[in-house]
Amino acid sequence: MDAARAFLRHPSGMVGLVVLLVVVVIALIAPIVFPVSPWEMVSAPFTPPGEDGLLLGGDTLGRDVAAGVAYGARVSLVIGIASAMAAMVIGVTIGAISGYFGGKVDLVLMRVTELFQTIPAFVLAILLVATFNPSLLTIILTIGAVSWPPLARLTRAEFLRLRNREFVEAALCQGEGTLQIVLGHILPNAISPILVVTSLTVATAILLESALSFMGLGDPNLMSWGFMIGAGRTVIRNAWWMSVFPGLAILITVLAINLFGEGLSDVLNPRVSRRRS
Amino acid sequence: MNRREFTQAMLAAGAAIPFGITRAAGQTRGGTLNTIIQPEPPLLVTAFNQQQPTLTLGGKIYESLLKYGADLKPMPGMAQSWEISPDGLTYTFKLFPNITFHDGKPMTSEDVVFSCMKVLTETHPRARQNFARVASAEAPDPLTVVFKLKQPFAPFLGCFDCTSAPIVPKHVYEGTDYRKNPLNDKAIGTGPFKLKEWVRGSHVHLVRHEGYYLKDQPYLDEIIYRIIPDSASRALALENGTVQLAQWTDVEFFDVQRFKAQKNLEVTTKGYEYFAPHQWLEMNNRIAPMNDKRFRQAVMHLIDRDALAKRVYFGSAKVATGPISSKTKFYDGKVKRYDYSIDKAKALLDEMGLKPDTNGKRAEIKYIVPPYGESYQRAGEFFRQSFARVGIDLVLVGTDMAGWAEKVGNWDYEMTQNLLYQLGDPALGVSRTYVSSNIKKGILFSNTEGYSNPEVDRLFDEAAVTLDEAKRLELYSKVQQILVEDVPVAWTLELEYPIIYDKAFKNIVSTGIGSHETFGSVYKS
Numbered sequence: 001m002d003a004a005r006a007f008l009r010h011p012s013g014m015v016g017l018v019v020l021l022v023v024v025v026i027a028l029i030a031p032i033v034f035p036v037s038p039w040e041m042v043s044a045p046f047t048p049p050g051e052d053g054l055l056l057g058g059d060t061l062g063r064d065v066a067a068g069v070a071y072g073a074r075v076s077l078v079i080g081i082a083s084a085m086a087a088m089v090i091g092v093t094i095g096a097i098s099g100y101f102g103g104k105v106d107l108v109l110m111r112v113t114e115l116f117q118t119i120p121a122f123v124l125a126i127l128l129v130a131t132f133n134p135s136l137l138t139i140i141l142t143i144g145a146v147s148w149p150p151l152a153r154l155t156r157a158e159f160l161r162l163r164n165r166e167f168v169e170a171a172l173c174q175g176e177g178t179l180q181i182v183l184g185h186i187l188p189n190a191i192s193p194i195l196v197v198t199s200l201t202v203a204t205a206i207l208l209e210s211a212l213s214f215m216g217l218g219d220p221n222l223m224s225w226g227f228m229i230g231a232g233r234t235v236i237r238n239a240w241w242m243s244v245f246p247g248l249a250i251l252i253t254v255l256a257i258n259l260f261g262e263g264l265s266d267v268l269n270p271r272v273s274r275r276r277s
Numbered sequence: 278m279n280r281r282e283f284t285q286a287m288l289a290a291g292a293a294i295p296f297g298i299t300r301a302a303g304q305t306r307g308g309t310l311n312t313i314i315q316p317e318p319p320l321l322v323t324a325f326n327q328q329q330p331t332l333t334l335g336g337k338i339y340e341s342l343l344k345y346g347a348d349l350k351p352m353p354g355m356a357q358s359w360e361i362s363p364d365g366l367t368y369t370f371k372l373f374p375n376i377t378f379h380d381g382k383p384m385t386s387e388d389v390v391f392s393c394m395k396v397l398t399e400t401h402p403r404a405r406q407n408f409a410r411v412a413s414a415e416a417p418d419p420l421t422v423v424f425k426l427k428q429p430f431a432p433f434l435g436c437f438d439c440t441s442a443p444i445v446p447k448h449v450y451e452g453t454d455y456r457k458n459p460l461n462d463k464a465i466g467t468g469p470f471k472l473k474e475w476v477r478g479s480h481v482h483l484v485r486h487e488g489y490y491l492k493d494q495p496y497l498d499e500i501i502y503r504i505i506p507d508s509a510s511r512a513l514a515l516e517n518g519t520v521q522l523a524q525w526t527d528v529e530f531f532d533v534q535r536f537k538a539q540k541n542l543e544v545t546t547k548g549y550e551y552f553a554p555h556q557w558l559e560m561n562n563r564i565a566p567m568n569d570k571r572f573r574q575a576v577m578h579l580i581d582r583d584a585l586a587k588r589v590y591f592g593s594a595k596v597a598t599g600p601i602s603s604k605t606k607f608y609d610g611k612v613k614r615y616d617y618s619i620d621k622a623k624a625l626l627d628e629m630g631l632k633p634d635t636n637g638k639r640a641e642i643k644y645i646v647p648p649y650g651e652s653y654q655r656a657g658e659f660f661r662q663s664f665a666r667v668g669i670d671l672v673l674v675g676t677d678m679a680g681w682a683e684k685v686g687n688w689d690y691e692m693t694q695n696l697l698y699q700l701g702d703p704a705l706g707v708s709r710t711y712v713s714s715n716i717k718k719g720i721l722f723s724n725t726e727g728y729s730n731p732e733v734d735r736l737f738d739e740a741a742v743t744l745d746e747a748k749r750l751e752l753y754s755k756v757q758q759i760l761v762e763d764v765p766v767a768w769t770l771e772l773e774y775p776i777i778y779d780k781a782f783k784n785i786v787s788t789g790i791g792s793h794e795t796f797g798s799v800y801k802s
Binding site: 037039040041045046060061062133134216220221231233234235236238 | 531655
């Protein structure tokens with residue numbers, strides 16, 4: 001509760017939260033505001049913004065860019081959140097095992113993590129998506145698979161810090177099982193930095209998805225921001241609005257998530273943030 | 278500079294002026310043509326692969342006996358003259374003397390016979406159909422080729438352009454596995470240009486074939502085909518002069534208008550007469566629901582083809598009425614018309630029992646997007662929207678060029694878009710898509726959809742061997758009516774591709790083959 005109250009007083013964090021909520025609302029009400037599919041050709045090709053009832057203009061086929069941006073919010077948020085969750089599940093599991101058990105298990109798991117860290121995330125993502133046909137599920141799993149190493153390392157560090165604390169030893173003395181100690185005692189105390197990093201992972205996941213779609217490696221059946229920019233890029237001289245508006249949408253959303261994540265970090269780790277300022 | 282030197286310089290300049298004028302009147306030697314190839318072809322041997330980029334590039338390397346003007350009349354190629362016997366069974370070609378392959382060995386009538394009768398009949402789907410009609414091919418002397426047909430074949434003289442009957446060297450291929458021959462990488466032909474180097478992903482460099490048989494040709498020193506996968510970069514390269522020629526789908530349709538305004542460039546839609554590119558939505562007739570005629574008719578009704586021409590092709594296209602293009606001989610427009618009507622499409626689907634489920638969905642069909650550029654992607658999206666209006670989910674699947682060829686050739690697809698050349702005569706470019714004798718697994722641009730109708734087979738076969746034009750017209754009219762009723766594939770548009778080139782280059786479009794032509798006569802002024 002204290003944290004929530006502190007967050008309310010955090011100016012940039014609140015700006016991030018409010019903007020993020022607006023994006024979520026746009027995603028939710030997209031089908032109400034734009035009852036026609038964003039793929040539907042509703043106007044002449046290359047209708048400029050404001051003409052023909054299209055607020056943000058029309059694209060090559062005369063599809064409504066505004067509808068595309070609104071529906072794209074759904075795709076970006078779903079993929080961003082789902083793949084950040086996937087990354088969190090993988091990363092926290094590996095980090096927790098590594099940090100709690102230590103020794104050889106730690107050694108092996110950390111070498112594997114380093115292996116993933118040495119391969120550029122985007123290159124690996126392209127490889128994975130191209131190997132498995134691009135679809136919503138494969139894209140989420142791919143982004144999850146390339147984004148987990150920082151979470152694993154963070155979780156491991158937190159577990160190393162906490163595993164020898166008195167309350168853990170007390171639980172051990174009481175005969176509690178490993179799983180219960182990890183989930184019931186250590187994880188709750190390690191959760192705040194993990195949440196902060198996960199929220200920032202959402203932002204990078206959105207960027208990754210956009211980059212993949214831009215390269216034509218997204219799900220061709222999903223209207224996403226990256227796809228819109230990719231489709232608009234070749235005609236940027238005829239129709240700047242086709243790439244600019246989805247580009248702004250990505251910029252605003254990713255910025256909002258970052259502001260929110262940093263606000264969260266300041267509130268949850270006051271000592272760290274005080275040292276920083 | 279002293280006075281004497283000055284006088285000499287003036288004299289030299291004076292001499293140079295009239296010399297320059299006479300040179301300008303004729304074709305000048307030298308110069309480099311930079312152009313575009315996209316997507317990168319899998320190989321350059323046109324005898325083994327007939328996808329558009331292969332033909333554009335391979336057309337410079339491999340020649341054939343004839344060329345065809347914009348009116349589709351035959352002109353000399355490697356054959357300087359030809360004779361047809363009165364019964365229409367014997368064709369005698371006289372070759373130009375001194376033709377050599379790029380490896381220096383002479384090209385003789387033996388190579389022609391070997392290419393047509395041995396290689397192409399195995400590796401080239403449409404050449405196979407043509408040369409299957411030959412009873413015997415002989416080389417009585419090194420400069421004479423005689424084809425004796427089993428029965429008359431009306432368009433036989435139309436089978437010898439550089440894309441339909443490329444001549445390959447017998448001494449390289451005889452007794453080998455043609456497709457796996459290691460010299461395929463060298464692409465040895467007789468054309469005016471030979472392969473110097475092919476840097477994968479970057480460019481293909483062609484240089485002058487010094488031993489070319491026509492005097493002074495080729496005029497250009499070299500042609501560089503640059504591989505530019507991105508359409509915006511291609512348009513930019515053409516605009517700033519990095520490349521001086523773009524053909525087929527190099528420039529996206531929405532950009533064509535822009536280039537018409539650029540002063541140093543010429544934009545023409547000529548040079549496609551022989552091909553008359555005919556486009557359709559291809560449906561695998563073996564698989565439900567596409568195996569039902571009513572479904573395919575419904576597809577014809579649910580695509581607004583006028584809108585497709587306007588939105589995706591920006592007017593560079595005309596609505597197709599049936600299997601034969603309006604630019605090709607024996608076209609008959611008096612056939613059943615499928616107007617754009619969602620209601621008619623729905624009625625047909627209901628009638629065949631393909632009813633919507635509780636979510637309003639009737640079927641889910643996978644559509645492979647051909648990897649030939651943005652217009653194909655947009656067309657796929659256009660089709661998906663069209664199908665969605667009647668409750669059919671078209672799921673777009675992306676692939677690369679080899680993947681597309683492999684899937685379609687092996688019938689491992691549900692729907693895709695396809696584009697075939699008409700080659701001037703229905704017996705050459707149309708029947709191959711519909712006759713059951715051309716259902717050949719693994720071969721692209723054959724009857725891949727698997728349509729089979731004995732009556733259609735009979736009519737196409739009869740029309741091909743009939744020499745009387747009026748009788749042929751009658752047979753082709755009949756076959757067009759049957760096909761338009763059966764809808765083996767959903768014909769969409771007759772495309773009108775542009776050729777855009779720098780005006781400094783002359784003779785770029787000199788025949789009905791356009792940019793696939795050999796370019797021996799192209800020169801820079």
